[in-house]
Amino acid sequence: MKKKDLVVLVGVIGIIMMMILPIPAWLLDVLLIINISLAMIILLIAMNTKEALEFSIFPAMLLITTLFRLALNISTTKLILGEGEAGSVVATFGSWVAGGQIAVGFIVFLILVIVQFIVITKGSERVAEVGARFTLDAMPGKQMSIDADLNAGLINEQQARERRSKIEREADFYGAMDGASKFVKGDAIAGIIILLINLIGGFIIGIAIHGMAFADALSTYSILTIGDGLVSQIPALLISTAAGLIVTRASSEGNLADDITKQLFSYPTLLYIVAGVITMLGLFTPIHFITTFPLAILLFIAARRMQANLTKKMVEAEQHEEEQQIEEVRSPESVINLLQIDPIEFEFGYGLIPLADTQQGGDLLDRIIMIRRQCALELGLVVPVIRIRDNIQLKPNEYVIKIKGNIVGGGELLLNHYLAMSPGFDDDSITGIETLEPAFGLPALWIDELTKDRAELSGYTVVDPPSVVATHLTELIKKHSHELLGRQETRSLVDNLRENYPVLVDELIPSVLTVGDIQKVLVKLLKEKISIRDMVTIFETLADYGAYTKDPDVLTEYVRQSLSRQITQQFTSQGETLRVITVGPNLEKKIAESVQQSEQGTYLALDPVSTQSMYQKINEQVNRLLQMGQQPVVLTSPAIRMYLRQLIERTMQDIPVLSYSELEPNVEIQSVGVVNL
Structure with missing residues (x-):
């Protein structure tokens, strides 16, 4: 012993x-x-x-x-x-x-x-009794939290063992205190x-x-x-x-004295108030001021010193934070942070700061929220958070839009002006600074406030600078939406669908298709501006045909046919005739004969002469419809639709290519041009 x-x-x-x-x-x-x-x-x-x-x-x-x-x-x-x-x-x-x-x-x-x-x-x-009860009640939750952290890899086995031991000792301690307090009584x-x-x-x-x-x-x-x-x-x-x-x-983190000084004496303004009240007691009550004034002065001095100490600590904290940032930049590990790329960035010159500054009346942040809601409704895509920052390297009135670090669009704005777009005929009395509308490339004018009303009466479309930016940003997001949908984003869409349709998701993933396979199909749909909001129909189709083929191109064609009602309504209004450019039988036969089979799937091997001739004839028909003010749509058979799309998407990406199977039987179709070889 x-x-x-x-x-x-x-x-x-x-x-x-x-x-x-x-x-x-x-x-x-x-x-x-x-x-x-x-x-x-x-x-x-x-x-x-x-x-x-x-x-x-x-x-x-x-x-x-x-x-x-x-x-x-x-x-x-x-x-x-x-x-x-x-x-x-x-x-x-x-x-x-x-x-x-x-x-x-x-x-x-x-x-x-x-x-x-x-x-x-x-x-x-009483406190010991309640503490013991709550400690015992909280033990299962704390144990589950430790197990969750251990399974997630946040802690190791030794740390988990120490935390479990601490929980057991807490329960033993408060239980012992509950009994020992009876001895004091x-x-x-x-x-x-x-x-x-x-x-x-x-x-x-x-x-x-x-x-x-x-x-x-x-x-x-x-x-x-x-x-x-x-x-x-x-x-x-x-x-x-x-x-x-x-x-x-x-x-x-400290003892009782540290906590009292930190928490009780951290509000100098309140001490000023107390000092004032004590002074008033000495002046306006029978209590003599000799009794109250010394205490009031002491409180006032203490408040001044506390305020000075707090200011000093804030300055020291800011300096320490700046030093840490400098050290982080100097450290080798800081390079890793530079590898992070924001999905969408909106950068602007210092002259456009009022657009994003709410104190100056800017509503760009609210407009971006509405853009994300609009894209979710129209495309079924959850647009990532858009990073907004000023860039001194840009011109004062210039802005650029980046997708994954690459510039995809930009323009210049005049904040005190309005953008006026001509209705097709120009009014000589409407004068301004000539420019191009950034979203669609239409000729326009920057006009001042005095010219705005006259331009609207003349039929001009007049919009303010925030609307110009919002429209441009919306169109670019729609155009590049397929680049924003990765496997992680697809997993989020799948998890959201699983909440209401667990059987459908479990049947498809992973036994039939992987998340990567589904992501490829969704990307191909978004690339042709087909909404993926109807995930139930898409998953039903993939579950039906995924067992027979894993080719994303073929699966996409099946999905498009299942979405025929949606596609029909996207390109036609109720009772409206759909005017299309049809593909002649010779061209269809030529494309069908040029399809080759390989281990990676099918591909189109069309000779260069035929390809160039097809480009030229489709371009002639498209330009003719555009001059007539109509939206060109190419219509072909289901067998060659995806191959024709692959051919023309490099030069005419915005021209939709549809097949007969993707249109509802009741829609009226009018051929306004034929492309043939």
Whole structure:
């Protein structure tokens, strides 16, 4: 057995022996001082712990100190009743508190006992009980959180073991505190009983046995009783306070003093208010200003110093943050952050800052929210967050739009002007700065406020700069939507569909197709501006035909045919005739004969002469329809649609190519041109 173990064992046995053996007065004085010192040590430790588990031995210490205090009470009671004295410590406490007035000392002692018993002890007991209950109730949730972090790789097995051990120790600690707090309550009750015994028993013994006069007996035993009660109850009060601090202490990065100074004295403005109120009390109430002014001045000075310290800390924090940023830039790991590319970026010169600054009336952020909603409704695509930043390398009124770091569009804006687009005939009275509308490349004019109303009366389409930017951004997102849909974004769409159609998703993924296969099909649809919002129909079709082929081109054709109603409504209005450019039989036959089969799938191997001739004839028909103000649409058979699309998408990407199977039977079709070889 170690020496420290032997000391503790002898100490506990000595406490028990104190209840039986008589103790001389000089030794009792030493033990009473030790009791007071021990209580002060426990209180200071409780004030300096950051969390309850740092003083996990406290429940056992509470029991030992309570037992030690009861042993001292018994020893002093034996001396008081047997010899009419209890040492200099008890006598000093009794005389000092009573101050020559026994009634006052007795009342002070009773108040002390009541405060400890009703306020501190009862409160600590309740808090310990509730803390134990909530700690036990929270254990399953904490265990699940640890398991989740371990499975996610956020912590290792050793860290998980340590956190589980901490949870178990917390439960044990609060359970032990709940039981130990009952000893404090019992100690307070025992103190009151011992007080009555010493007072009544000593009074009787003093008169009957020692032959003391009534007044002498009352004075002697009252002082000794009050002294004994104070000597025992003051350490009890300190330890009860320590128990309350331990069980009410929340986890923190500092001790009690740090938390008080940080949290209670972090609001200098409030101290100014308190100082003002105290000053008003001294000026407008019977309270003399000599009493209130010093405190008000002290609060004012403290508030000034606190405000200066807070300002200094803010400056130091900013400097520290700047230094950290500089260090991060210098560190080799900072290069990794440069590899991150934003899906969509909108950069502008400093002259266009009012567009994005809400304090200057800019509503660009609100318009971008509406753009994302519009794209979700029209394309079924969740557009990523658009990064908005100013760029001093651009011209003051210039802006650029980037997709994955590459510029896909841009333009210049005049904030104090309006963009006016001609209705087809020009009005010579409408003058302005000639430009091109950035979204569609139409000729337009930048006009001022005075010309705006006249231009609208002349039939011009007049829009403000934010609308120009919003339209341009919307069109570019629609044009490049297929570049924004990766596998991660596809997984998000699949998870969203799974919430309402779990059977459909589980049947398709992963047994029939992978997320990558589905992403390829969705990208091909978006590339031809076909909405993927109807994910149920798309997944139903892929589930039907995915077992027969994994070719994304073929699967896309099946999906397009399933979306025939949507495609028909996209290119025709209710009761409207669809005017199309049809593909002649010779060209269809030529394309069908040029389809080659390989291990990677089918591809079109059309000779260059035929390809050039086809380009020229399709371009002639398209230009003729555009001059007539009509939207050109190429119509062909389902067998060659995807191959014809592959041919013309390089030079005529915006020209839709449809097949007969993608149109509803009730739609009226009118051929306005034929492409043939």
